[in-house]
Amino acid sequence: MKTVFKSVFAINSRKSFKAYMQRNLNLLKEISNQRLITQGTALHGHLIKKGISSEKYVAVKLLVMYLKCRKYGEINQMLKEFNGFNLVVYNCLIAANVEWGNLNEARRLFEEMPQRGEVTWTALVSGLLRYGRVDEALWYFERNPFRDVFSWTAMISGLVQNGLGLQAMKLFLRMLDSGVMPNNVTFTTFFKACADSADFGLGMSALALVVKVGFDESLPVCNSLISFSLKVGEINLARRIFDGMKERDVVSWTAILDAYVEMDSLEEARRIFDEMPERNEISWSAMIARYSQNGYAEDAVNLFHEMVQSGFRPNKSCFSCAISALASLEALQAGRNIHGHVIKIGIETDVFISSSLVDLYCKCKETGDGRRVFDLTKVKNVACWNSMVAGYSLNCQLEEARKLFDLIPCKNNVSWNCLIVGYLENEQFDKVTDLFNEMLLSGETPNKSTFSSVLRACSSLASLERGKVLHGKIVKHGFQYDIYVGTALISMYSKSGDIECSKQVFSRMPRKNEVSWAAMIQAFAENGFAEESLALFDEFEHSSSFAPNELILLAVLFSCSHCGLVDKGLHYFNSMEKIYGIKPTGRHYTCVVDMLSRSGRLSEAEKFITGMSCEHEVNAWVALLNGSRIYRDKIVAEKAAKKFSKMVEEKSEVYVMLSNVYASAGRWFDVLNTRKLMIEKGLYKGGGCSWIEERNHIHVFYCQDGTHIGSTEIYGVLQLLKSEM
Structure with a gap:
């Protein structure tokens, strides 16, 4: 600013008065915009010294400067220098009072004006709309004698800003009937009104008018058309408009990026993001958020680092998403680094950031740090309370979870579900059903997630009576056709031994996914209906639109294992890669070992384990050890026990199984030694x-x-x- 002052003073006003005045006016405008009153007062003094401060156009600029800086003494002094009525001065005063929120004073000034121009009417109407006084604004608008495109546009924009999209569209049609043609701002506002009202028909009918008036290449109009198309679900139309644009800005790119983000088409969204010639915080945040929400935590974190390195300042939403991604990765140290940064910039108590930090610390098993963040958050929303309850539940601190849960001032579905899932994961099934009943008594309506969790508890308790009562409540709440609730019902009935009810639920499901098919296949197998299980798998292959996945093939192998169909099971296992293109996991291998062990083919099972291409599961050796106990093969049992004990040294089950094998063979001395070894290791069987x-x-x-x-x-x-x- 000092340099600018020097350049003004350096100009010889006698030789180049026009350049000198233009430089002064530009400087006054910059001072007004930045509200630099000290520099403005100095310039005013300079202009007085030069004898040009009383020039009307200079005096108006000075008045505007003092109005923007709210220097009331100087304002009154400047007004005395204007002789009589001045339309421009009154317009400035009305605009200033609107800016300050003094609407009554603005109206008083307006009413005392002997004459008014189109700017005066539009300024007052816009001011009233800005503060939500729509009825007054409409009253003045209807009496405005200068209704040109700017006044119509101001009124339409104000209605949209006040959430009155339908009224805005009606006013747009009135404007056309009056013979006034819209400008680019009018079109932009109109398409926003159509989008907010989801009026696809009216918006589409205005497309021809856009072309007719010549705004089809206007950047703001095209951007508003893209946003409108996306709001009403016309993704292809939005893409055609985008592809046809000769000029695009960051708003255009971000809008089309957000379209693919909303469609969960992350690959296409990332391709567009990489092509963007210019990015802003919104485009970076949209991409990071969607990566984080869709389980691509590592990609979200990498993109966050790239954003920071590119010189962009992440907003609160972006920080929150990055912390959530680090929580999924359980990256404690990186999370602490971001925590330090948000403290440094003073946003650590923002409820969204603090909720993410609580989640991070709890997932990294640092509930103490999570609780400190929670306690320091002054304004907590229900999501923040839920994060801490879920954190305690995740870390098996259920007493603390319950105490905090009872303190939540306003619980929602998620609050109850957090504690229910905590009890479920810690196998406190009775408390799950008790808490569910408490939830019903509180008046809170269960959702699909609640019913699925409580059904799992009933399955674990094999409580058919409770399950049936719960099924009735599910029907009452209208969730009986939900795919996830239906799958949970299949499992509950099958584990309670009621295979007929499982079949009924499965057959009535209007839509099935791979998990529901797998649940029904496994339900048949668990209840000894091997033929029905494999027949259902054949039906799945021929009638469903899904290809068999890991879960379904595991259910098929389980069926073969529990029903003694070894050769058929081996056929399905060998077909996994050849026919279905699925590489077997440790669970599939373990199922085959169990299948061979149950049928007494112990040496074959042992060879199968040692030939596994993936890492051995502990349960594979357990299956072999259990088979050795059944068929009293102490040699294989000793080998399996040795391998098992190396993998899990502090488990009593391996010693109990080995002891049972020795007892079956009459080797009582070895039984005593095994029991003695258990005592020495401090192991006890529950x-x-x-x-x-x-x-x-x-x-x-x-x-x-x-x-x-x-x-x-x-x-x-x-x-x-x-x-x-």
């Missing part, structure tokens, strides 16, 4: 338990258990039965 459901209550019993409330009566009846026998 007692086996069984349960029954009676009057919607689960009763659990352990061997020689005396803790049950009715144990005295139970043992009394048992003794009576023994004496009778």
Whole structure:
């Protein structure tokens, strides 16, 4: 600014008065825009000294400067220098009062004006619309004698800004009827109104008018047309407009990028992003957010680093997405680095960033740090509370999760689901059903996720009665045809032994995916219906539009294993890569080992394990060890136990199984040694338990258990039965 002042003072006003005045006016405009009142006062003094401050066009510029800087004393002094009414001065005063929010003063000035121009009317109408006073604005607009394209456009734009898209479209049609042709701003606003109202027909009918008036190559109009097309779901039209544009800016590119992002077509979105000649924070954030939300956490993080290195400043949304991606990767140190940066720029207490940070720390098993972030967030929304409850649940800190859950001021579906899933993942199935009942009593409506979780708990409890009651609630809430709820119902009924109900649910599902087919195939297998299981797989291959995936082929192998169809199972396993193009995983190999072990083909199972092309699963050796116990093959059992113990040294199951194999062979000395080794390692086998459901209550019993409330009566009846026998 000092340099600019020097350049003004350096001009000889006598030799080049026109250049000198132009430089002063430009300088006044820059000072006004930046509100540099000190420099403005200095320039005013210079102009007084030169004797040109009283020139009307200079005085108006000075008045505008003082109005923008709100220097009321100087404003009053400047107004005294204007003799009588001046239309431009009044227009400046009205505009300033609108800017300050003094609408009543703006109206008073307007009413006392002896004459008004089109700028005056438009300024007042725009000001009233800006502050939501739509009825007053319409009153003045209807009385405006100078209704040109600018006043019509101001009124239409104001209606759109106030969420009155339908009224804006009607006013646009009135403007056309009056003979006034729209300009590019009018079209831009009109297409936004059509998009907000989802009026595809009216928007499309205006396309011909755009061409007729000659704005079909206008950049703002084309951008608004792209946004309109995307809002009403016409992706192809948006792409045709984009491809036909001779000139594009960052708004055009970002709009078409966002279209493919919304369609989850990430490859095409990334291709467009890479082609963009210019990017802004919105385009970077859109791409990073979609990568993060669709499970491509590493791509999201890499793109975030690229954004920062390119000199762009991430916004709050971008930081939040990057932290969420790091949480998925459990990248604690990188997350701490970003946390430090958001503290440095002062946005760490933003609720969206703090929620992401809580999620990050909890997923990295640092719930203490997560709780500190949570406690420092002054204004918490329900998402922030839910993040902390979910974090405690994830880390098996269910007491803390429950305490915090009870403190949530306004719970939603997600709040309840976070705690329900926590109990479910920690196998506290009774608490899942209790919490679900509590949720219903609170008046909160369960969603599909809630029902799926509670059905899983009923499956684990094999609680058919509870499952049926829950099925009734699902029908009542209208979720019986949902694909995920239906799949959970199939599993619940099959694990409770009611295969007929599983079949009914499956047959009534209007839409099925690979998971539902796999659940039904496995349901048949688990209940001993091998032929039906494999027949359903054949039906799946011939009638569904899906190709078999890993999950379905695993269910088929499971079916063959549990029903003794070894040769058929080996045929399906050998077909995985050759016919279906699926590389077997450790779970598929384990299923084949179990299948061979169950049928007594132990040496073949052992060779199969050692020849596995992928990493051995612990369960593969467990299956072989269990088969050795059944067929009393102590040599294979010892080999399997040795391998198993190397992989999992602190598990009691391996020693119990080996002990049972020795007992079956009568090698009691080896049994004693195995048990002794367990004691030395501090390993104990938990007692086996069984349960029954009676009057919607689960009763659990352990061997020689005396803790049950009715144990005295139970043992009394048992003794009576023994004496009778």
